[in-house]
Amino acid sequence: MLGTLVNTAAVIAGSGIGLAFKKNLPDKYQMIYFQAVGLFTMLLGVKMSLEISSPLLVVLSLVLGGFAGLVMRLDEKAGQLGDYIKAKTRSNNDRFTEGLITGFLLFCMGSMSIVGAIEEGFGKTSDLLLTKSVMDFFSAIMLASGLGIGILFSAILLLLFQGGITLFVSVVGRDIPGEIVSEITVVGGIILIGLSINLLQIKKIEILNMLPALLFIAFFMWLKMRFFPYC
Secondary structure (H helix, E strand, O other): OHHHHHHHHHHHHHHHHHHHHHOOOOHHHHHHHHHHHHHHHHHHHHHHHOOOOOHHHHHHHHHHHHHHHHHHOHHHHHHHHHHHHHHHOOOOOOOHHHHHHHHHHHHHOOHHHHHHHHHHHOOOOOHHHHHHHHHHHHHHHHHHHHHOOHHHHHHHHHHHHHHHHHHHHHHHOOOOOHHHHHHHHHHHHHHHHHHHHHHOOOOOOOHHHHOOHHHHHHHHHHHHHHHOOOO
């Protein structure tokens, strides 16, 4: 768990610095920053999704995951959670929930987050997550300066997500095939593309409702490798 703990601390530290700068950052600079981040997020998502090897399963996972997320009202509940935390912390930031969700998706949907957490679960190395911590530290500075304290609280979601993967893998006690990790990364990349569309204010997409797609693609890939290895 060392890598996840350091990663969480890096996001908290970066968010603190970003919040200190927020007061002195004019709106026009915040706007151009989010346009740049939106474009970069889109590029990152496209890069991750280009590794796709089972397009039919990916599409099926996204559709079923979206349906499941809609039934569970994940996006709505995330908004309620954001509003609850905002009320408890007495924050007057209008973009609190947006910051919470954006921070979680950017910090957790990448391959470094998933693969790094899996490696820690096997007790191999924390190098990948430690490297990611440096990147997330600087990202948190810029994100918090634009979106505010919601980025700081996204560190809690980061801890639960990456820590949960690490604990799960350590309990399962066996290697997760690279093919499964690869397709999970592809779905994560597509979700990031959706996030970039939100950041660029092109269209509002309920990204969180699609998160169950990560579980669906893992299950479908397991079925494929178990019963249809040559397909």
